[in-house]
Amino acid sequence: MESYAPCPNCRGGNLYSTQKDVSAGGGYAPNYLPGLGGMFAAEKFRVVVCADCGLTRFFARSSAMEELASSSKWKQV
Numbered sequence: 001m002e003s004y005a006p007c008p009n010c011r012g013g014n015l016y017s018t019q020k021d022v023s024a025g026g027g028y029a030p031n032y033l034p035g036l037g038g039m040f041a042a043e044k045f046r047v048v049v050c051a052d053c054g055l056t057r058f059f060a061r062s063s064a065m066e067e068l069a070s071s072s073k074w075k076q077v
C-alpha cells in the first residue's frame with residue numbers, strides 16, 4: 001500500500017483515500033488524464049483528502065504513469 005502521509009500542506013497524518021479509484025473524466029466533466037488508459041474509458045485516479053486541512057490530492061495509477069512519456073497529450077515540465 002502506498003504511503004501518502006504526511007500531508008504536504010499541514011504535515012498531518014489524518015488522511016483518507018477513496019476505497020476505489022475514481023474516474024478522471026467522462027460525460028460532461030473535463031478529462032484530467034487525457035490520452036491515458038483505454039480508448040473508450042477514462043483513466044482513473046486515487047483521491048486522498050487530508051481530514052485536518054482539506055488538501056485533496058489525485059494520484060494516477062502506475063499504468064497511467066508509464067504512458068506519460070510516450071503520450072502526445074503530455075509534455076515533461
Ligand SMILES: [Zn+2]
Binds near residue numbers: 007012054055
Ligand atoms: Zn493537511
